[in-house]
Amino acid sequence: MAAAPARRLVLLGGGFSTDDDGLLDDWMLSLADVPRPKVCFLPTASGDAPAYVEQFHTAFRPRECEPAVLSLFRRELDDDALRAVLLSQDIVYVGGGNTANLLAVWRTHGVDRLLREAYDRGTLLCGISAGANCWAEGSHTDSFGPLTFLPDGLGLLPGSVCPHYDSEPGRRSSYHEAVAAGSLAAGWALDDGIGALFTDGLLTDAVTRTPMARLHHVRTDGKGDVLEETMPCRPLGEAQ
Template sequence: MAVAHPQCLALLGGGFSTDDDGLLDDWVLSRARAPRPAVCFVPTASGDAPAYVDRFRAAFAARPCEPSVLQLFRRELDDDALRSFLLAQDVVYVGGGNTANLLAVWRAHGVDRLLREACDRGTLLCGISAGANCWAEGSHTDSFGPLTHLSDGLGLLPGSVCPHWDSEPGRRPSYRAAVATGKLPAGWAVEDGAGALFTDGAPTEAVTRVRGAGVYRVAPDGAGGASEDALPCRFLGDDAPALPR
């Protein structure tokens, strides 16, 4: 009989893509199922940008993990090898970029199905920006230029996701409006510097490397607008920077 594992997902508002302190990346590794986890970076949303891949390799080379990269724009694995590779990962870490393009490429290669299977087997799925959007039913995105709603995603996390809640102009009012009008289901807004872990669809931990940054539940308020409720966040370190206000 197959062993049932909880589905674990992490939404990141930072990490090696944007930060030098490594606090969010260390937190992700600490939540993996293995003490020295196999960590696969998936840079599809950036078109497998070489500089992004190099930054990942530099950031994780000295960490207690076994890092690797899956590049689909120059795919080298056949279907069986790709499945074996992804199911062997303890963490799949998805980079930022274009959410719509990411989902289209994954579906063309069957990666969407393999990630569902990996998640069911206990792999921690995580990512920043597009790499956070992709796990939900829908997301707030600039994949098509202007900020808009994307009613598409893998649906492993119920509801919707909005990254860069505090750092990109227009994010907050646009996402609130999409949730208030039902264009997106209620969901989670992640500020830069914060992260949240979800287990079987429910938030089980929220952290921040930046004092004042957080993760918010955004839902219709019953009066034509949207409400925001902050998750309690644990501060990751005394050396973390303060959030400019």
């Protein structure tokens, strides 16, 4: 019997929507097991914003891949076709926006179940901001306006995720408060500019496109104090 494929997730602190150099997107594509991967963009968290979709096409059409976009706000596929599209992808790339709305829309259309199935089959799942939050058990979010905790997610990655850790005021302190209070489990805080690969739930690679950006593991010491461990990251390209 063939061994089960590795289940892999990538959390991105950047990419085509924020960076000009393409380093994180090129790294993400390099993780695919095929020379010309099928990459499906899910812009659900932005309400399928047309400008965001166009950004994706502009960034990925010139690359060695087969880009596609799945719209749920203007859904044209029945359930069987939706399943066929998602399970045929090598990479599913989830965009940023509102994490709470993203999860609600996915569950309405059954996309949450299909992504779990794709993950178990070896599809590389990745995303930025809300597209990173969604894979964990909980996340730090501004989905409701002020920064707060969201004890909800697909749970494919144990623990919690906090994006924009170094770039948005209040992120670090608010995330620490949520972890210290037990509102969020220990988890991963992403500076803008990093990429983190998790294989079967374990961190197996971390990269950075800028000199200072890092990945941090945030947890408590069991006595109420928060511990923050900065993880080693490999530099990407000439940005270093």
